Amino acid sequence: MTATLDQARDLPLDAHVHTDLSPDSLVPIDVYAALAVELGIAELAITDHVDFDPRDPAFEYTSFEERERSVRQAAERWADRGLAIRFGAELTYNTSWDADLRDHLARYRYDFTIGSVHDWPGSPYVRSRIPRWIEGRGLDEIVGPYFEQVAAAARTGLFDTIGHFDVVKRYLQPYVMPAQLAAQPDIYEAALRAIVESGTGLEINTSGLRHSVGETYPPAAVVERFRELGGVRVTAGSDAHRSDWLAWGLAEGYRILARAEFSDLTFRRGGAPVAIPLPERFALA
Numbered sequence: 001m002t003a004t005l006d007q008a009r010d011l012p013l014d015a016h017v018h019t020d021l022s023p024d025s026l027v028p029i030d031v032y033a034a035l036a037v038e039l040g041i042a043e044l045a046i047t048d049h050v051d052f053d054p055r056d057p058a059f060e061y062t063s064f065e066e067r068e069r070s071v072r073q074a075a076e077r078w079a080d081r082g083l084a085i086r087f088g089a090e091l092t093y094n095t096s097w098d099a100d101l102r103d104h105l106a107r108y109r110y111d112f113t114i115g116s117v118h119d120w121p122g123s124p125y126v127r128s129r130i131p132r133w134i135e136g137r138g139l140d141e142i143v144g145p146y147f148e149q150v151a152a153a154a155r156t157g158l159f160d161t162i163g164h165f166d167v168v169k170r171y172l173q174p175y176v177m178p179a180q181l182a183a184q185p186d187i188y189e190a191a192l193r194a195i196v197e198s199g200t201g202l203e204i205n206t207s208g209l210r211h212s213v214g215e216t217y218p219p220a221a222v223v224e225r226f227r228e229l230g231g232v233r234v235t236a237g238s239d240a241h242r243s244d245w246l247a248w249g250l251a252e253g254y255r256i257l258a259r260a261e262f263s264d265l266t267f268r269r270g271g272a273p274v275a276i277p278l279p280e281r282f283a284l285a
């Protein structure tokens with residue numbers, strides 16, 4: 001049962017990767033591509049940040065055209081070495097910029113879209129505000145505004161998958177620990193149902209395994225609950241911002257999906273939905 005926590009080898013897909021076209025990464029796309037070939041990762045989705053709040057560092061950090069050119073040209077350079085590179089984006093969702101985001105996605109086409117909620121400006125999850133925010137509140141109230149945004153993101157129907165479903169647990173540490181959240185699973189229910197009902201995918205994001213939370217976003221129990229509720233679409237990504245984070249912990253992510261009885265990752269290639277079978281070695285894991 002011990003997790004294999006290293007850069008995974010021989011996997012069909014890492015569906016969450018940031019290059020130097022994100023403000024929080026310095027890694028050129030070809031560095032990831034060379035590493036993916038070396039590790040035997042068959043396909044990468046490049047998902048640089050797209051943000052809509054002018055206060056966010058990713059706001060207009062690059063243009064759509066620049067990101068598309070970078071990824072499409074790399075895809076051509078690497079195709080004959082057996083690596084597929086898809087043009088995706090991680091779009092930060094918030095109801096306050098819902099219209100701008102809809103406008104962006106109406107204008108531009110991606111192979112693959114991740115909708116993520118982060119600690120938006122003015123939110124209770126900005127580090128300095130957390131001690132006051134949690135005082136006298138129950139866990140459901142503490143995480144409420146975050147999961148309301150996640151549910152709203154899912155209900156737009158605009159995203160292939162919801163990114164790092166419960167990353168709020170990272171913001172709340174050390175005031176609220178992951179085990180406390182896990183002990184009250186009803187806090188996830190409404191957002192999970194919104195994801196299922198909208199037909200959106202759930203990402204298993206393995207970056208939490210290298211963060212102090214020490215578990216995936218979301219953890220295994222939440223993936224299982226998603227399945228019970230009728231969820232059918234899942235993706236898996238390392239959320240790499242450094243080359244040594246590419247595919248990091250990703251085998252554990254695949255294993256959690258297999259244990260929850262998912263047999264495929266769902267993904268889009270050039271707009272067409274595809275199912276990518278989990279490698280057979282996870283079937284008995």
Ligand SMILES: [Zn+2]
Binds near residue numbers: 090118163164
């Ligand atoms: Zn994110």
Ligand SMILES: [Zn+2]
Binds near residue numbers: 016090
């Ligand atoms: Zn990310």
